[in-house]
Amino acid sequence: MKIKVFKTRIFEEKQPLIPFVEKYILSVKENIIIVITSKIVALSEGRTVEIKNEKTREETIRKESSFMIKTPHTWLTIKDGALVASAGVDESNANGKLILLPKDSFKSAKMIRGKLRKHYKVKNLGVIITDSRLLPLRSGVVGIALGYAGFKGVRDYRGERDIFGRILKVSRTDVADSLATASVLCMGEGSETQPLAFIVDAPVVFSERTNRKELFVDPKDDMYAPFFKGL
Numbered sequence: 001m002k003i004k005v006f007k008t009r010i011f012e013e014k015q016p017l018i019p020f021v022e023k024y025i026l027s028v029k030e031n032i033i034i035v036i037t038s039k040i041v042a043l044s045e046g047r048t049v050e051i052k053n054e055k056t057r058e059e060t061i062r063k064e065s066s067f068m069i070k071t072p073h074t075w076l077t078i079k080d081g082a083l084v085a086s087a088g089v090d091e092s093n094a095n096g097k098l099i100l101l102p103k104d105s106f107k108s109a110k111m112i113r114g115k116l117r118k119h120y121k122v123k124n125l126g127v128i129i130t131d132s133r134l135l136p137l138r139s140g141v142v143g144i145a146l147g148y149a150g151f152k153g154v155r156d157y158r159g160e161r162d163i164f165g166r167i168l169k170v171s172r173t174d175v176a177d178s179l180a181t182a183s184v185l186c187m188g189e190g191s192e193t194q195p196l197a198f199i200v201d202a203p204v205v206f207s208e209r210t211n212r213k214e215l216f217v218d219p220k221d222d223m224y225a226p227f228f229k230g231l
Contacts, residue, residue: 001203003035003186006196013097017044018115024196033126033202034116035183037195038101038146039090041108041129047100051091060098061087067219080105081216082144084133105129105147106212113149124206126150126199130180132189136224143184145176147212151204154214175204176215 006024017040025034042048049060058075062068064087065077079087079101088101102108113127128148132141145153153176157168179202187194219225 001182002200003183004198004200005186005192005194007192007194008196010193011040011043011195013043013048014046015044017041018112018119020044021112021116021196022119025198028116028120028122028125028198030122031124031201031206032122033128033151033179033199033204034112035128035130035180035187035197035199036112037187038088038105038129038131039099040195041102041105041112042099045102045108047102049089049098049100051096051098057086057089057091057098060100061089064089064100078219080146081213082133082146084131084144088131088146101131101146102129106149106210107147109147109149110210124150126202126204126206128176128180128183130184130187132184141184141189143177143180143182145180145215148176149210150208151175151202151206151210152214153210155205174215179204 008024011020020040021034021036028034049056051057061075061077065079067078068087069076074085075087077084077087090099109127109129113125116127117125126148127150129146130143131146133144134141155173155175157171160168162168179199183197183199187197
């Protein structure tokens with residue numbers, strides 16, 4: 001698997017996204033996954049909030065979250081079925097504004113995929129919209145796939161046998177987030193201005209339909225829930 005990143009100029013708010021992608025990614029072959037940071041998707045959608053006072057950030061996070069808890073470091077929130085800090089509301093590289101997450105990252109990924117397939121004249125094309133997140137008990141961020149299209153986001157090993165012939169009962173691989181993490185590592189988190197990338201030879205199953213619920217776990221069924229309740 002190979003990842004190629006693209007250095008670009010600064011993306012402006014409400015700038016058309018598709019021409020921007022096509023300007024920097026000149027050609028695409030079959031079976032490639034295009035990776036786009038959520039920040040420029042959100043900017044293209046006008047998903048920003050002007051910082052009027054100290055309460056603006058908290059009010060915005062509360063509005064964007066389905067659940068939130070204040071911690072010594074940040075707001076711990078559930079946003080679109082994922083555990084993220086501060087509902088993804090970000091001030092970095094934002095020039096005085098708060099940048100929210102895209103309104104519907106799966107819908108955006110599907111739209112982007114459809115337009116780019118026509119432009120590049122390919123059949124099998126994946127799209128991932130990425131963001132960053134912290135893992136419990138780990139320092140530093142990794143990537144997360146906020147939305148994706150064109151491939152199966154989970155590889156299911158249940159019912160298959162391991163190397164000793166034992167039937168696997170629970171094993172699954174989070175393909176979408178794994179690809180997002182690899183891409184975010186290459187794209188950077190600071191001033192790199194590399195909001196675009198593509199992945200060649202990714203170990204995925206391309207698909208016309210995307211199951212947007214395949215990665216999500218109900219908080220009541222999450223394996224870590226009892227641990228954090230006991231802290």
